[in-house]
Amino acid sequence: MPSVRYRCAGITVETDSLDVTLLDVSIAHKITHWHECGGNGRCTTCRVRVLDGASHLSPPTRREAELAQARGWDPTIRLACQTSASGDVTLERIVLSEATASQLQAETVGREAGAERQLAILFCDMRDFTALADSNSAFDVVHILNRFFEALGDPILINGGIISHYVGDQICGLFGLDDADPARICSGAMRAAFGMVEAIYRLNEELASSFGIRIRMGIGVHFGNAIVGDVGHPTLRRLTVIGDDVNTASRIESMTKELGTTILVSRAVADRLADGSLSVTSTKMARLRGKRNDVELLAVDGFADPSPFALAQRSVGLLLDDPSAFAAQFYANMFAIQPELEGLFVNGTGAQGAMLSHMLRTVVSGLERRKHVPAGLQTMGRKHIGYGVELDHYDSFRGAMLKTIDDIMGAGLTREIEESWSETLDVILGLMKKGASAESRPK
Numbered sequence: 001m002p003s004v005r006y007r008c009a010g011i012t013v014e015t016d017s018l019d020v021t022l023l024d025v026s027i028a029h030k031i032t033h034w035h036e037c038g039g040n041g042r043c044t045t046c047r048v049r050v051l052d053g054a055s056h057l058s059p060p061t062r063r064e065a066e067l068a069q070a071r072g073w074d075p076t077i078r079l080a081c082q083t084s085a086s087g088d089v090t091l092e093r094i095v096l097s098e099a100t101a102s103q104l105q106a107e108t109v110g111r112e113a114g115a116e117r118q119l120a121i122l123f124c125d126m127r128d129f130t131a132l133a134d135s136n137s138a139f140d141v142v143h144i145l146n147r148f149f150e151a152l153g154d155p156i157l158i159n160g161g162i163i164s165h166y167v168g169d170q171i172c173g174l175f176g177l178d179d180a181d182p183a184r185i186c187s188g189a190m191r192a193a194f195g196m197v198e199a200i201y202r203l204n205e206e207l208a209s210s211f212g213i214r215i216r217m218g219i220g221v222h223f224g225n226a227i228v229g230d231v232g233h234p235t236l237r238r239l240t241v242i243g244d245d246v247n248t249a250s251r252i253e254s255m256t257k258e259l260g261t262t263i264l265v266s267r268a269v270a271d272r273l274a275d276g277s278l279s280v281t282s283t284k285m286a287r288l289r290g291k292r293n294d295v296e297l298l299a300v301d302g303f304a305d306p307s308p309f310a311l312a313q314r315s316v317g318l319l320l321d322d323p324s325a326f327a328a329q330f331y332a333n334m335f336a337i338q339p340e341l342e343g344l345f346v347n348g349t350g351a352q353g354a355m356l357s358h359m360l361r362t363v364v365s366g367l368e369r370r371k372h373v374p375a376g377l378q379t380m381g382r383k384h385i386g387y388g389v390e391l392d393h394y395d396s397f398r399g400a401m402l403k404t405i406d407d408i409m410g411a412g413l414t415r416e417i418e419e420s421w422s423e424t425l426d427v428i429l430g431l432m433k434k435g436a437s438a439e440s441r442p443k
């Protein structure tokens with residue numbers, strides 16, 4: 001009987017069927033394993049590194065071979081949803097967080113040859129860094145810079161961007177490396193910009209009490225063409241982004257200081273978004289350094305009509321802070337609403353709770369942000385038919401979730417957060433039901 005060993009988790013499991021994929025093995029043994037597209041060979045988040053036993057694996061499917069070639073994978077990287085084992089293998093899962101999932105897009109660029117892409121380019125710079133560096137020890141400056149980059153990097157990564165580079169106290173994020181939809185690309189960049197402002201607000205609370213300082217920053221966002229590729233001495237090549245539009249983005253960021261605003265975007269960004277979707281506080285024609293003509297810049301402070309999912313996305317971390325407690329409470333609530341559902345969990349709900357929490361976190365935070373999530377949810381809905389789940393069970397799931405959110409958040413649950421969860425659940429469960437209905441419809 002072939003065995004699969006998960007190195008980092010230190011778990012070895014056995015599989016008695018040669019037909020199941022490595023992803024199926026993880027799911028059957030309740031080992032959390034990202035599979036954003038539901039196992040359709042599209043998202044690459046299920047990838048594993050094979051450490052031993054590669055000869056016992058099925059050859060790559062055509063889909064996997066194409067992806068491996070386009071992304072330049074070495075042969076030890078395999079897609080778990082496309083691969084099965086006929087003998088013992090040792091592997092490690094590669095994607096364990098949104099940050100790793102997002103940064104994988106860098107592979108879509110023909111690194112050696114370079115590629116021209118339509119991108120949203122975001123620059124963010126810490127203001128008055130020199131004064132901060134002069135008045136703190138070297139140790140503290142490095143600590144503060146690292147906290148700054150951590151706080152600002154997360155919003156880039158969770159909104160579908162990658163961190164391209166740092167220059168001193170400046171960070172550059174790119175959006176759209178593996179996406180061709182300008183509206184989605186620009187809204188990802190804008191969500192990141194607004195997320196950065198919130199992150200700095202929280203960081204400042206901490207820095208004010210530890211160091212007596214507050215960081216101010218400027219953010220510039222532009223949409224245009226850029227050449228992306230690996231550049232540098234052969235011993236130190238880095239993903240680099242080059243082009244006039246990159247310089248424009250950087251200069252827009254510099255203008256924030258002059259115009260006394262935090263976030264400035266070009267007209268090119270605003271035009272890619274639905275009319276009136278940004279909350280614009282002022283508009284100005286300005287001459288960017290090194291440019292001959294004036295350009296229109298918009299100072300913005302948020303979305304005019306924030307996403308209905310935003311508050312659910314912000315509170316999902318708190319809700320799932322203790323995944324076991326969340327799951328225990330959730331299943332108790334669901335079985336109180338519809339007791340016969342307990343019978344579907346033939347293996348009990350213990351380890352299943354970790355799978356549910358992991359998946360909820362992935363899909364809630366991935367809604368609108370990660371393009372494979374909707375298709376993945378439909379596939380999940382189809383798979384749930386096999387677990388005995390029927391369409392009318394989804395209302396019980398919804399009711400149990402809302403009750404659990406109330407139980408856990410208590411007085412912290414505002415009407416707005418509750419409404420956001422309600423809409424988020426409608427979309428998630430709606431997509432699962434859509435997948436399930438398509439499967440059960442007579443062909």
Ligand code: HEM
Nearest residue numbers: 027341344345346347355356359360383387389393394397
């Ligand atoms: C209609 C309500 C639902 C019911 C009654 C239900 C029930 C089940 C059952 C019985 C299993 C199989 C457990 C086992 O094999 O031990 C399962 C697996 C799973 N469920 Fe659900 N479920 C529901 C909705 C959801 C939702 C909304 C999500 C997340 C968005 C979810 C996430 C999962 C995951 C991640 C698994 C592991 C297997 C896989 O990935 O296919 N379920 N569910």
Ligand code: FES
Nearest residue numbers: 039041042044081
């Ligand atoms: S590619 Fe395997 S789950 Fe998406």
